[in-house]
Amino acid sequence: MRIVVLSPDIPFPANRGGRADIWRRIQAMSSLGHEVMLVASINSEHDFPSKEVHDVIASVVTTQFLYPIKRNFVLTVKRLLGSFWRPLHTATRVPDTHTYNKMLESVRTFKPDALWLDGPWLGVLAERFSDAFKIPLLYRSHNVESIYMRGQACVAVRRRDRLALHLSCIGLRNFEQKILQRATAVFDISVDDLNFWKKKGMQHMHWLPPLPELAFRGKPENTFPCDLVFVGNLATPNNVRGVEWLVNEVLPLIREQFPNISCRIVGSNPTMFVRQILQKVSNVELCADVPDSTPYLFGARVLVNPVMTGSGVQVKMLDMLMTDTSIVTTSQGTRGLPFSFKLLFRIADGTVAFAKAVCEELHASSVSAADRAEARETFSVAAVGHALEVGVPQWVRATGV
Numbered sequence: 001m002r003i004v005v006l007s008p009d010i011p012f013p014a015n016r017g018g019r020a021d022i023w024r025r026i027q028a029m030s031s032l033g034h035e036v037m038l039v040a041s042i043n044s045e046h047d048f049p050s051k052e053v054h055d056v057i058a059s060v061v062t063t064q065f066l067y068p069i070k071r072n073f074v075l076t077v078k079r080l081l082g083s084f085w086r087p088l089h090t091a092t093r094v095p096d097t098h099t100y101n102k103m104l105e106s107v108r109t110f111k112p113d114a115l116w117l118d119g120p121w122l123g124v125l126a127e128r129f130s131d132a133f134k135i136p137l138l139y140r141s142h143n144v145e146s147i148y149m150r151g152q153a154c155v156a157v158r159r160r161d162r163l164a165l166h167l168s169c170i171g172l173r174n175f176e177q178k179i180l181q182r183a184t185a186v187f188d189i190s191v192d193d194l195n196f197w198k199k200k201g202m203q204h205m206h207w208l209p210p211l212p213e214l215a216f217r218g219k220p221e222n223t224f225p226c227d228l229v230f231v232g233n234l235a236t237p238n239n240v241r242g243v244e245w246l247v248n249e250v251l252p253l254i255r256e257q258f259p260n261i262s263c264r265i266v267g268s269n270p271t272m273f274v275r276q277i278l279q280k281v282s283n284v285e286l287c288a289d290v291p292d293s294t295p296y297l298f299g300a301r302v303l304v305n306p307v308m309t310g311s312g313v314q315v316k317m318l319d320m321l322m323t324d325t326s327i328v329t330t331s332q333g334t335r336g337l338p339f340s341f342k343l344l345f346r347i348a349d350g351t352v353a354f355a356k357a358v359c360e361e362l363h364a365s366s367v368s369a370a371d372r373a374e375a376r377e378t379f380s381v382a383a384v385g386h387a388l389e390v391g392v393p394q395w396v397r398a399t400g401v
Contacts (some may be wrong), residue, residue: 001035001114002034002110003034003037003115004110004129005026005038007039007122012053020319021189021211021315024212024213025211032381035062038057039065039122042067087172089121090121094125103125114138115138118140120172120175126179127182136392138184138391141189142189143190144176149172150169151309154309157241157271161237177200184391186202187208189313189336206387208387209383210313210315210379211379212321212376220294224296226262226296227301228263228264229296229302230243230265230266230267230306234271234274235269240273242306260283261283262283265278266296268288268289293319297319298323302326302362303320303326304354305330308330308349310335314333322376327344327346328361329348344368344372
């Protein structure tokens with residue numbers, strides 16, 4: 001099958017959850033023998049990938065079309081005025097006529113059998129391509145975006161970020177529902193979000209969990225030992241607030257029992273706020289923009305997820321699950337996972353309860369290696385193949401695959 005994947009960001013390096021979900025699925029599609037064309041927006045003309053990154057992507061996909069988001073005052077005003085029909089983050093990713101015509105010709109040359117849309121942000125392109133080529137549109141729902149974006153706006157640190165996130169919510173709910181209704185099949189990352197949409201009357205909904213990194217390779221040969229480790233995107237407001245709570249409120253309680261405990265915060269794009277709060281706390285190391293977080297996960301005595309807001313599924317939770325390390329998380333961290341999977345984590349809400357759970361796991365791990373191993377079988381490349389069979393049954397019938 002020839003599949004055009006529409007991504008709101010370059011999926012590699014897969015150094016944060018959204019990128020990881022997209023990149024690992026593209027890898028799965030390729031490993032199953034499908035040909036992939038990647039169409040992705042880039043934050044600006046200055047953010048085109050390096051030759052090394054381009055070559056890594058080219059080793060997996062058949063072809064790629066990357067284009068920059070254009071911004072200026074006039075465009076921003078036009079996009080805001082039209083946001084009731086096209087949400088701001090969607091409107092910014094609609095290319096100019098010249099770029100679109102080049103993109104359309106490139107897609108036509110590729111001769112796709114199906115479109116795979118990750119999130120609603122390239123939804124306008126997906127609709128156009130689906131109409132132009134008369135092919136199925138498969139949609140990957142990462143969050144209930146209208147709820148997720150409002151939640152991020154409420155916990156953003158800077159006033160400017162709060163305003164931008166609130167503006168991005170205008171028209172988003174209606175557009176998101178429109179895309180879901182238009183799609184041939186919807187593959188939700190979250191069981192909870194799946195049920196949310198079903199209650200809204202949405203049809204053709206399926207659960208497709210993200211793939212952990214270890215679906216493609218073995219455990220790392222070398223690890224970085226540390227007592228306490230958090231891994232996550234250090235620019236998203238919910239993660240930033242979670243890190244702040246962890247180091248300022250939880251960690252002091254843990255150090256009453258373990259005064260010399262070491263802690264690492266591992267993630268991409270740390271904001272200045274994150275850097276400042278970590279500089280004030282002793283024996284806490286910031287590991288920013290590391291090429292691979294796996295050695296840090298496998299080197300931890302206890303993995304933690306202190307995030308208290310969000311939507312969808314936090315991909316880092318599945319990467320944690322690939323280890324046999326104790327995992328302490330808030331209840332939000334397990335959102336979107338089936339109930340049986342939630343039993344594999346030590347769930348604790350509130351400062352005292354979270355610190356107590358970490359201390360108990362440091363004293364004696366409660367992990368069942370057998371239960372972890374059984375759960376890992378759910379997250380396989382074969383699940384992506386099944387999703388394509390569900391979404392494009394006519395291709396399966398025609399090829400006999």
